[in-house]
Amino acid sequence: MTTSSGVVVVGASAAGLAAAEGLRRSGYDGPVTLVGDEPHPPYDRPPLSKQLLAGEWPPERLSLRSARDYTDLDLRLRLGVPAASLRTSAHLLHLADGSRLPYDTLVVATGVRARMPDGSAAGAGTHVLRTLEDALALREELSGHPRLVIVGGGFVGVEAAAVARALDCEVTLVTGGDAPLTDVLGETVAQVLAEVHREHGVRLVTGSRAVEVLRERGRTVGVRLATGRVVPADAVLAGVGARPNTEWLAGSGVPVGDGVDCDVCLYAGDDVWAAGDVASWPDAVSGERLRVEHRTNATEQGQAVARNILAGRASATAFRTVPYFWSDQYGLRIQVYGRTRGADAVHVVDGSTRQRRFTAVYVRDGHVVGALGIGMFRPLRALRELVAAHAPWPAAHAEAAVLDRRG
Amino acid sequence: MHITVNEEKCCGAGQCVLLAPDVFDQRDEDGIVVLLTPRVPAGQEAAVHEAVAVCPAAAIEVRA
Numbered sequence: 430m431t432t433s434s435g436v437v438v439v440g441a442s443a444a445g446l447a448a449a450e451g452l453r454r455s456g457y458d459g460p461v462t463l464v465g466d467e468p469h470p471p472y473d474r475p476p477l478s479k480q481l482l483a484g485e486w487p488p489e490r491l492s493l494r495s496a497r498d499y500t501d502l503d504l505r506l507r508l509g510v511p512a513a514s515l516r517t518s519a520h521l522l523h524l525a526d527g528s529r530l531p532y533d534t535l536v537v538a539t540g541v542r543a544r545m546p547d548g549s550a551a552g553a554g555t556h557v558l559r560t561l562e563d564a565l566a567l568r569e570e571l572s573g574h575p576r577l578v579i580v581g582g583g584f585v586g587v588e589a590a591a592v593a594r595a596l597d598c599e600v601t602l603v604t605g606g607d608a609p610l611t612d613v614l615g616e617t618v619a620q621v622l623a624e625v626h627r628e629h630g631v632r633l634v635t636g637s638r639a640v641e642v643l644r645e646r647g648r649t650v651g652v653r654l655a656t657g658r659v660v661p662a663d664a665v666l667a668g669v670g671a672r673p674n675t676e677w678l679a680g681s682g683v684p685v686g687d688g689v690d691c692d693v694c695l696y697a698g699d700d701v702w703a704a705g706d707v708a709s710w711p712d713a714v715s716g717e718r719l720r721v722e723h724r725t726n727a728t729e730q731g732q733a734v735a736r737n738i739l740a741g742r743a744s745a746t747a748f749r750t751v752p753y754f755w756s757d758q759y760g761l762r763i764q765v766y767g768r769t770r771g772a773d774a775v776h777v778v779d780g781s782t783r784q785r786r787f788t789a790v791y792v793r794d795g796h797v798v799g800a801l802g803i804g805m806f807r808p809l810r811a812l813r814e815l816v817a818a819h820a821p822w823p824a825a826h827a828e829a830a831v832l833d834r835r836g
Numbered sequence: 837m838h839i840t841v842n843e844e845k846c847c848g849a850g851q852c853v854l855l856a857p858d859v860f861d862q863r864d865e866d867g868i869v870v871l872l873t874p875r876v877p878a879g880q881e882a883a884v885h886e887a888v889a890v891c892p893a894a895a896i897e898v899r900a
């Protein structure tokens with residue numbers, strides 16, 4: 430590919446960077462432009478709810494590459510300007526500042542943004558946690574030791590709860606499930622973690638939906654639950670999930686459903702590819718549409734897209750992965766391979782849930798679809814093989830025990 | 837080629853170990869990277885460079 434417009438990557442974060450860097454590593458020497466609406470060069474998000482929020486790391490530590498790296502990679506960075514619209518027929522990207530970027534190939538890596546509960550707005554003590562600015566604002570808020578109410582029982586919320594307790598804030602977490610993380614990790618594991626949160630002084634309000642963030646004289650004062658009950662608060666963190674950033678693709682012809690609908694190779698048609706949190710693709714084995722919001726997936730997909738762009742449509746290969754993510758809470762590290770959501774059974778394989786040191790497999794329709802470990806990394810890595818092989822369960826149980834010992 | 841790893845940045849994803857098991861390992865309890873050798877073994881150059889690129893935490897560095 431030696432045409433002049435080159436590759437334009439929209440979204441300057443983990444996935445976009447991996448795509449741009451992947452092109453260079455594979456020897457592509459045409460122009461590569463990285464467009465991002467945030468003012469910063471790509472930075473790492475997972476520490477936002479962990480080390481950065483806790484004040485352990487300064488923001489500079491989150492940078493994914495140095496200024497020198499960008500020069501060496503010969504990337505054109507267009508930061509602080511959002512992509513506004515796309516005309517695939519003309520191969521033109523319109524930016525919000527009125528400028529236009531022609532491209533031969535476009536990569537969509539615009540990720541997701543934090544959702545707000547219906548009818549609520551951020552500001553005045555109500556927070557979300559997705560960007561560096563969000564994290565710094567929340568950190569500043571926590572330094573005043575507010576009564577913090579976290580709405581939603583997802584990973585970002587529970588990690589923030591752990592940090593806020595360490596910073597000596599009063600923390601209440603409101604979740605619709607029986608425990609935070611129940612829908613992702615299943616009842617058994619979610620209860621183990623809920624107990625850890627209670628021990629650390631987090632008040633869990635379960636089986637409740639927050640319907641409104643209350644304000645008085647421009648300040649957040651509480652959260653109203655569906656039951657009518659009001660939980661008083663000086664600060665609120667909304668952790669109710671995220672929404673793909675695809676509005677700018679409206680009218681472009683790029684297929685958008687829950688994210689950008691790609692094929693198995695992450696191709697979306699018309700010389701457009703997608704990677705990371707924004708991309709949805711059919712699983713090469715099951716055909717089921719997946720879209721995952723995991724850090725390693727963003728890197729893997731960015732690299733896969735780079736390889737496929739250079740290989741060309743006809744030789745592009747299907748994206749295959751064993752998804753991985755981790756979460757840190759109170760010094761516990763939870764690590765997960767595969768897909769735990771939607772499993773119909775969870776079996777503890779090794780260790781003990783009481784000691785909070787164990788591995789477990791997640792089984793769906795008689796096959797291993799996921800594996801989780803807390804404080805037992807090596808045995809967990811062995812279970813990854815069962816997830817990758819979609820191994821039948823319980824037939825694979827004996828094998829799991831062997832892998833465990835070998836692991 | 838000389839390899840260094842930054843344990844504090846490592847998120848324990850284990851991508852490096854899958855690619856170059858002779859060079860990288862992980863701690864038993866939390867999966868943090870352990871460097872088995874700072875020198876790239878012959879024939880492993882490509883695998884190590886691949887590990888640098890896939891490491892989600894940018895925790896691995898290779899210098900000439």
Ligand SMILES: Cc1cc2nc3c(=O)[nH]c(=O)nc-3n(C[C@H](O)[C@H](O)[C@H](O)COP(=O)(O)OP(=O)(O)OC[C@H]3O[C@@H](n4cnc5c(N)ncnc54)[C@H](O)[C@@H]3O)c2cc1C
Binds near residue numbers: 441464467705721727
């Ligand atoms: C607080 C927090 C903690 C997390 N912790 C973990 C963890 O422990 N483990 C884990 O596996 N994952 C974790 N994640 C998820 C992980 O960070 C994401 O999966 C990863 O950042 C996805 O990368 P991405 O490049 O696809 O998207 P993003 O990182 O969302 O980047 C997309 C970029 O595109 C920009 N953009 C959006 N629209 C436009 C536009 N129109 N024009 C230009 N630019 C645009 C966005 O501003 C953003 O900079 C966490 C996420 C958060 C927020």
Ligand code: SF4
Binds near residue numbers: 848851867868
């Ligand atoms: S790939 Fe990177 S983050 Fe993962 S274990 Fe290796 S060094 Fe750590």
